[in-house]
Amino acid sequence: MKPFLLYGALSLGLLPQLALAQEPEPKMSRPDPAKGAQLAQRWCAACHIVSKDQTRATDGTRSFAAIAQGADFNVEKLAFFLLDPHPVMPNMTLSRDEARDIAAYIGRQK
Ligand code: HEC
Numbered sequence: 001m002k003p004f005l006l007y008g009a010l011s012l013g014l015l016p017q018l019a020l021a022q023e024p025e026p027k028m029s030r031p032d033p034a035k036g037a038q039l040a041q042r043w044c045a046a047c048h049i050v051s052k053d054q055t056r057a058t059d060g061t062r063s064f065a066a067i068a069q070g071a072d073f074n075v076e077k078l079a080f081f082l083l084d085p086h087p088v089m090p091n092m093t094l095s096r097d098e099a100r101d102i103a104a105y106i107g108r109q110k
Helices: 003-022 033-043 064-069 076-084 095-109
Strands: none
Touching: 033 095, 064 095, 076 095
16 A cells, blocks of 8 residues: 555655746647748638639639638638648648638738
């Protein structure tokens, strides 16, 4: 029993200090629209108008500005949508952060 109790006391006493000694890891980084712009150029510009100076895109796609101005537009919802690409999109896998960056970039085009 004794070693077990000792272990319990140690873990109660020491672990919080160990946890404090480490740099707190931010749970979610802030979305970065500038990074989103680069990702959009690379992954989305073939089909969508992703910026004001782009003139050509695939028929049947909405420009990012139009998407941002949609009545039900919501950055978080869009980021979530992008994790599960629409059927016509080539199979690209965006990380959660990348999806949030792109959504933040689109959100700037309101
Ligand atoms: C291969 C062409 C293609 C690429 C690349 C592509 N899309 Fe799309 N996207 C489409 C088409 C076509 C639609 C409309 C049809 C549909 O919803 O399936 C669409 C629809 C969307 C919608 C829904 C728009 C609406 O009208 O509600 C969003 C948001 C979107 N795309 C974002 C993106 C983002 C962000 C990227 C880059 C990461 C991207 N798309 C890359 C073709 C593409």
